Amino acid sequence: MDTMRDRFTAVASRLLDEDPRLAVVLAVISGERFADAARDHPDRVIDVGIREQLLVSVAGGLALTGLRPIVHTFAGFLVERPFEQIKLDLGHQDTGAVLVSSGASYDIAAGGRTHQAPGDVALLDTLDGWTVHVPGHPDEAEALLRHAAADDDHRVYVRLSEQCNRTAHLVSPGRFQVLREGRAGVVVAVGPLLDAALAAVADMDVTVLYASTVRPFDAAGLRAAVEGTDAADVVLVEPYLAGASAPFAAEALVDLPHRVLALGTARQELRRYGTWQEHVAAHGLDAPALRARIGAFLTSSLHPAGAVGSGVR
Structure with a gap:
């Protein structure tokens, strides 16, 4: 390819x-x-x-x-x-x-x-x-x-990125695509991190939205997905700086109690050059790390039901 x-x-x-x-x-x-x-x-x-x-x-x-x-x-x-x-x-x-x-x-x-x-x-x-x-x-x-x-x-x-998913999806600029539906929360996977995100949540009861366009942010799409769940928990999985889309997600859900976990690259500079695959793993964006981080967030009792918070990391 x-x-x-x-x-x-x-x-x-x-x-x-x-x-x-x-x-x-x-x-x-x-x-x-x-x-x-x-x-x-x-x-x-x-x-x-x-x-x-x-x-x-x-x-x-x-x-x-x-x-x-x-x-x-x-x-x-x-x-x-x-x-x-x-x-x-x-x-x-x-x-x-x-x-x-x-x-x-x-x-x-x-x-x-x-x-x-x-x-x-x-x-x-x-x-x-x-x-x-x-x-x-x-x-x-x-x-x-x-x-x-x-x-x-x-x-x-x-x-553009060297990292890519195994298969392409039809793009609809400005709109997130619903790839699967669940009740325990919503995962928004951006671009080349989709395959890793899907593997990470394979056995979790979550909705997965795919974003190939992140600006404008599809606030209506996210809100609709969240309203179809039992818990307004949102996980953003992005291949760039963690938290970049968190303000947009918070704005979309401003009148709803919700939690946001923003996963992406950390601000800390990794001073060993390595390969892009090693950087993905070091930032916790490969499938095993995403599984652990998303699973811990969705099962967390740190935020009582109805609390509004942000889990930007």
Whole structure:
């Protein structure tokens, strides 16, 4: 099976053939993958070199001319390093673009801290008007990319990962999918962590929602799922900074007594490079760890029935 990054570069190249509004802006990363597209569309495949701030500024300029820029590099170089340009050249100027990252939180673990970006979604949450897609399979990445490219002027972030689920699910941007129903609580599994979450709760009586789009957060979908359970216990399983979606879940359930356990990557920096698989395990996001953490939360008597609390960890 191809990776999400493989699928992105192939599909984006085809989209350049199909839609003259589109442009691809690069900062060296994946440049060789767009060599044929650059030959065919030299005015719409732009490599700015290792200048990530310029990468986003050029995208803002292209958007002002009526083009729809697709901007790509590793997550840390796409969201964190040029954050001021995202805030000003896209947000303040109210221009649209499609930011497509690769590397996720720890895919490039051997690259060290500069190549790790577990805080990207939380950082974008400080800005208004962003749609955030977190596909869990290359087929989903293609569908979400095509949806974002066809949009007129919205700001969209597509977060690609080496980790992926065994099978794809039909994506409905902005809506969570109900994969199974139960009475003991609700688990919201995001993108590539779905398989691990499903394995973790295989014998638990819980509803499982799948999120390939996390912003906007499907408040109505979560609320409907919670209202179908006996206990308003919600577990968020996200492949980036723990607690990123907790405020959105709390807002969705603001008038209902509820508990939230937010699972994701910790703020603590792991200083052994290792592999992304080792980082997933170290952050307690593999199936055995999720099973233990979710099981303990759902059977916990620390919060009496009817209490409102947050189990962000």
